[in-house]
Every structure is written in C-alpha cells, then in structure tokens.
Amino acid sequence: MSAIPIDTGRREQVAAALRARLPERSVLSDPEDTRPYECDGLAAYRQLPMIVTLPSNEDEVLAILNVCRELNVPIVPRGAGTGLSGGALPILDGVVISTARLNRIVRVDAYARTAIVQPGVRNLAISEACAQYGLYYAPDPSSQIACTIGGNVAENSGGVHCLKYGLTVHNVLRVRVATIDGEIIELGSEALDAPGLDLLAVFIGSEGMLGIVTEVTVKLVPKPATAQVIMASFDDVVTGGDAVASVIAAGIIPAGLEMMDRMSVRMVEPFVKAGYDTDAAAILLCEADGTALEVAEEIERMTRVLRSAGATAIAVSQSEAERMRFWSGRKNAFPAAGRISPDYYCMDGTIPRKKLAQVLTGIEEMERTFGLRCSNVFHAGDGNLHPLILFDANQPGEFERAEAFGAAILALCVEVGGTITGEHGVGMEKINSMCVQFGRKELDMFLAVKRAFDVPMLLNPDKAIPTPHRCAEFGKMHVTKGALPFADLPRF
Numbered sequence: 001m002s003a004i005p006i007d008t009g010r011r012e013q014v015a016a017a018l019r020a021r022l023p024e025r026s027v028l029s030d031p032e033d034t035r036p037y038e039c040d041g042l043a044a045y046r047q048l049p050m051i052v053t054l055p056s057n058e059d060e061v062l063a064i065l066n067v068c069r070e071l072n073v074p075i076v077p078r079g080a081g082t083g084l085s086g087g088a089l090p091i092l093d094g095v096v097i098s099t100a101r102l103n104r105i106v107r108v109d110a111y112a113r114t115a116i117v118q119p120g121v122r123n124l125a126i127s128e129a130c131a132q133y134g135l136y137y138a139p140d141p142s143s144q145i146a147c148t149i150g151g152n153v154a155e156n157s158g159g160v161h162c163l164k165y166g167l168t169v170h171n172v173l174r175v176r177v178a179t180i181d182g183e184i185i186e187l188g189s190e191a192l193d194a195p196g197l198d199l200l201a202v203f204i205g206s207e208g209m210l211g212i213v214t215e216v217t218v219k220l221v222p223k224p225a226t227a228q229v230i231m232a233s234f235d236d237v238v239t240g241g242d243a244v245a246s247v248i249a250a251g252i253i254p255a256g257l258e259m260m261d262r263m264s265v266r267m268v269e270p271f272v273k274a275g276y277d278t279d280a281a282a283i284l285l286c287e288a289d290g291t292a293l294e295v296a297e298e299i300e301r302m303t304r305v306l307r308s309a310g311a312t313a314i315a316v317s318q319s320e321a322e323r324m325r326f327w328s329g330r331k332n333a334f335p336a337a338g339r340i341s342p343d344y345y346c347m348d349g350t351i352p353r354k355k356l357a358q359v360l361t362g363i364e365e366m367e368r369t370f371g372l373r374c375s376n377v378f379h380a381g382d383g384n385l386h387p388l389i390l391f392d393a394n395q396p397g398e399f400e401r402a403e404a405f406g407a408a409i410l411a412l413c414v415e416v417g418g419t420i421t422g423e424h425g426v427g428m429e430k431i432n433s434m435c436v437q438f439g440r441k442e443l444d445m446f447l448a449v450k451r452a453f454d455v456p457m458l459l460n461p462d463k464a465i466p467t468p469h470r471c472a473e474f475g476k477m478h479v480t481k482g483a484l485p486f487a488d489l490p491r492f
C-alpha cells in the first residue's frame, strides 16, 4: 500500500486535462477505482497510481501521451497485470495506461498465417480465434489464459513450447507503437525481413520504456496433428540436469522439456493428482509433437537418451487426456506453492544448460544459508530457472531474507555465464541485479536507446535500466567475490 499520499491538486489538474480530451469513463482518479491497479503479479510491492486511463483506440492513446508529455507526467503501460517483476507497478505521481479496452482481434489471415490484434487481446484468445483454421500462436506463457499480447511483447515472454517454436521475438512480425511525441511508428513488417536497423527486436522486451504498443502482427503455426509426453524420473537432480543436456546434445528439439525437483513434485501431486513419481529427486517432462510417425520416432529416441542418462522410471502418455494430466502438475506449480506456504517469491534466471546441475546444487546450499525452502520447476530445455522461494511475510525479516536469497540465485546465474532474467523481465524487482550483470558502458548504451525513443524519460521510468548512481548505491551493499562494481563512481 502506498505510504506517501498523492498530491490531490496535481491529480485534479492532470485528470481535468485528460478528461478534456477523452470520452467519459476513460479516466479513473478516485482511489476506490484505482486500487485494483496498485500492483501486478509481484504483489509484495504496491503503489496506488495517481490516475488510470482506459483508452479504446489509438487516437485516445495518443491523446493521453500528449497530455502526459505536456504536463510532464510519468506513464506506466499495463496489460493484464500478470507480470512478475513489477513492470506494471504504478508510480505515485504517474498515469497508468491500461489496454483492457484495446481487445479486438483485427484480422486473421489464414492464408498468410498471420493475425493482427490489439495489445489488450489475451494470449490464449489468439489461438482460440485461429483454431478454426487449424492454426495457433505458439508462445504459451503459463499465464496465457489472462496475459495480453501487449504485455508479452513488452516482456518478450516465453513458455513451455518456446524451446521448439521460439519466444515472442521470434513470433511477432510487426508492431504499431504510440511514441511519447504523440506519433505512431511501425516496426518490422509482414515480410520475413524488414529494411533498416532491426528496431522491432530492440522494442520487444523493452518493458514499456520505449512506447505503447497499439497493434501487433503475429505469426501463426499449424496445430500439430498429435503430441505425446514422456515423464522420466531421476534419483538425483544432478543426473536429471545432465539428462536435459544429453537430449539436446542428441540433436533432438522437444516441443517442451521441463523439470521439477522433489519439493515441486510433492507440492503439486496432492493438489492435481497428475500421477507424478513422488519418490523421484527430479522428474523431466519431454514432449514430442508433429505427425504420428514423427512423434513415435522422437519418443523412441528420447526414451533411449533418457534411459542411458540414468532415468530410473519412464512413462509415456497414451492418450490426450493422459498428456494433459502429466502437464497439469507443471502448469499448476505456482498455485500449489500457495497451498503449502503463506507467501512465495518466484525468481527467473537463465543459465547454460550444462550448468543446470551445478546451479541446482548451489540453490540447495542457499536454502540452508537463508533458512528458507525453495522448489524448482522450470523450462529446463531453455536453461530458464524458476526457483520458488517459500516464506511467510508475517514473520519479521522473512521477506528480506527471501529477497536476498533471490538476489543470490541471480548472482549465481551470472557467475556461471547466464542472465538475471529469462522471461519475466527486470521491472523494478531485478533492477539492482542489472548492476551485477552489466558494466557501466552497457548500461549507458541501454539508457541512450531509451533516450532515443523517450527524450523526456516519462515512459515507465526507474524500471529495467538502473542509473549509474543506483548501481553505485547498490555497490555499497552488494559485493560479489570481493569486487566492488562501479568502483570508479563516487561513493556517497
């Protein structure tokens, strides 16, 4: 909850300017109405926004941007608010632009295998709209029932099927963007390649800091004729981690390759009854999709690789219902964590696949150091970890310990050659970890790109890219292997 009260005079001034240019009921300024927007999926951090706007078309988005620029008001774009890194966390004196009313599927072109959609369209709604043509939109975050394509573009979101079919950046052809100058630009094209610098790739994953997405053209892919999933058990996480590397090394790109450790399996099984092996130290879910022949062949190859990598038990789904049941445990891991712990903190970091075993062992040691439990359920094929740190916010100091635990996991990811995020973005959650990952030169370049799009620095400020001063401050607190980051900067 916001501790500092909003300046009501300022709120009235900005709300009046917005109401003068927008239709009725598009501007919310009463705290009763703005309360639902005070946090995203990272609910430990809350801030009541000064104002929330609900534009219904591109012109209204431009009108909001013009008012905010003229009055120097910071802006936070918001899709469904399922983000896990605080990207849509409001700013005390800022305006939230919600895309909830920009929810139209503009066109599905089955021949070109593309769809043009507004940013507030839910990820799953795209696939539902295309199902009649035997097509679907491949990136499938576990939140796909709720999250929007605008949020997916801003976070470069991934999901179970991204190992084979690519992340958002590989499945978006073109975006229309409303800039802080009140203009529309188009990045990318409907062809495979676009002339000029690849600003589409720069924009995807930019976390609402460069512009407001107003329209997205996505690629569609044919729905596979069939799919089967293998559930393989391992008696230690190191063998399980090495088996992931073996599958990829064998030249197989499964449609999904996910891992759950013992705590996740035991947490989920009583909840969904997926039929998981609760004695295993780790289980792998490996999916094959394609024609019946392709699937049979790949399942046979994966089974062979997993056996020789040390799998202690292997089960293959024999029907669509069984396949869905095997996946149901993985898909429900987050809610299951909520059943056994009052609070949990979901981290997101990526590591080279061959380092999986080392990092999982490191996390186990950290459980003892920080005195908190952690379950691991993740996109193993991509090396994208999702440690769920379990804690109780009502116990003094536990939240701070959970945060420190999370930061230590991210530092380990960087140490083994990985990154501090895989798919959840940086937001405000991991902004200090950016100081661990990057040096001054890289951060300066990121800020220069931000300034090129957003000269007044009003779009989602203070998220994703730390200032040198912030890193200097963080350097005072966080020392990796005795080396102070940004030692050249003045200390205060």
Ligand SMILES: Cc1cc2nc3c(=O)[nH]c(=O)nc-3n(C[C@H](O)[C@H](O)[C@H](O)COP(=O)(O)OP(=O)(O)OC[C@H]3O[C@@H](n4cnc5c(N)ncnc54)[C@H](O)[C@@H]3O)c2cc1C
Binding pocket: 040, 041, 076, 077, 078, 079, 080, 081, 082, 083, 084, 086, 087, 088, 099, 119, 140, 141, 142, 143, 146, 147, 148, 149, 150, 151, 152, 153, 154, 155, 156, 157, 158, 159, 160, 207, 208, 209, 211, 212, 213, 214, 334, 423, 424, 460
């Ligand atoms: C249970 C659960 C499971 C999840 N699983 C996954 C997963 O498997 N893979 C994954 O990648 N993520 C996952 N997430 C995280 C989250 O769902 C994704 O990051 C998603 O893309 C956020 O979409 P959203 O519409 O909720 O965006 P929001 O949370 O509203 O916003 C996310 C960011 O996008 C910006 N933004 C939103 N709309 C726009 C726009 N139109 N223009 C510019 N910027 C915009 C916001 O400012 C913010 O920085 C999960 C979250 C939950 C709660």
